[in-house]
Amino acid sequence: MSQSEYWPDLQEATFAEPWQAQVFALTVKLNEGGIFSWSEWSEALGKELAGAAQDGSDYYERWLLALDGLLVRKHVATPAQIQDLTEAWQRAAEATPHGKPILLENDPLGEASR
Amino acid sequence: MAARTRALETILVGKGLVDPAAVDALIETYETRVGPRNGARVVAKAWMDPSFAQWLRSDATAAIASLGYSGRQGEHMRALFNGDGVHNLVVCTLCSCYPWSVLGLPPVWYKSPPYRSRAVIDPRRVLGEFGVVLPAETRIEVWDSTAELRYLVIPQRPPNTDDLDEEQLAALVTRDSMIGTGFPRARP
Structure with a gap:
């Protein structure tokens, strides 16, 4: 909608990639569930956004880091747990043929790795 | 990033802290139903109905909720009326607080570091970059959003629109005009 050359609308859709929508919705639901207040969230996000890319392109990367950190501080997850599951999902994605849904069960190392 | 997000979701669903169906429903809402x-x-x-405008001035949260738009985080709304000699501009210097219930999710520039800092330091120049050139005597008021308080700018009604109905008027209202970085469209 903005036609400014200085402030272009870089993105037509609300979310550029599905994971951005996912991490957004998880955050809203956790707030609604009382895991953290929205002020706590704003503060966590604000800290991560200090030093963000000038064009705003890494906004949801930083959002994810903020959520990650807040969940650790709230003792909902440990960094090791998040890291192990992230690697399992990566292996599952690599092992899944193109066009098929990625499932955690597709992780070739399976439960043994987690 | 996708794998890390899936990892968080796996943990949260496993602990019963989020319901995957509710997550999907929320995404659908923001992708299709909530927007400017x-x-x-x-x-x-507000342009059509002076009593509604008055309600917006005195209790924007309730007036906006009467149309079915309520914030998810229990935040309060304040309506900022532009007028002759005053122009309002909204920013969130800390992060990206934004009135989701009435504008949807913010554009990329709203979340970018230059907007968040420069809108406060040099609003007149930033507005000029958006094509909003104001008379030198117009006062620019910059409002810093928070987790608890979000702002909606009520731009001035465009001239020669007395005969338009509410729906036709709404079609003239741009997203940027409700942030303060634009004007409503002229009537076609």
Whole structure:
């Protein structure tokens, strides 16, 4: 909608990639569930956004880091747990043929790795 | 990033802290149903109905909720009326607080570091970059959003629109005009 050359609308859709929508919705639901207040969230996000890319392109990367950190501080997850599951999902994605849904069960190392 | 997001979701669903169906429903809402058209309806009603405008001035949270738009985080709304000699501009210097219920999710520039800092330091220049050139005597008021308080700018009604109905007026209201970085469209 903005036609400014200085402030272009870089993105037509609300979310550029599905994971951005996912991490957004998880955050809203956790707030609604009382895991953290929205002020706590704003503060966590604000800290991560200090030093963000000038064009705003890494906004949801930083959002994810903020959520990650807040969940650790709230003792909902440990960094090791998040890291192990992230690697399992990566292996599952690599092992899944193109066009098929990625499932955690597709992780070739399976439960043994987690 | 996708794998890390899936990892968090696996943990949260496993602990029963989020319901995957509710997550999907929320995404669908924000992708299709919540957007600046909601805010445009608020603005058009304020232009048409002086008593609604008065309600917006005194209790924007309730007036906006009467149209079915309520914040998810229990945040309060304040309506900022542009007028002759005053122009309002909204920013969130800390992060990206934004009135989701009436404008949807913010554009990329709203979340970018230059906007968040420069809108406060040099609003007149930033507005000029958006094509909003104001008379030198117009006062620019910059409002810093928070987790608890979000702002909706009510732009001035464009001239020669007395015969338009609410729906036609709403079509003239742009997203940027409700942030303060734009004007409503002229009537076609």
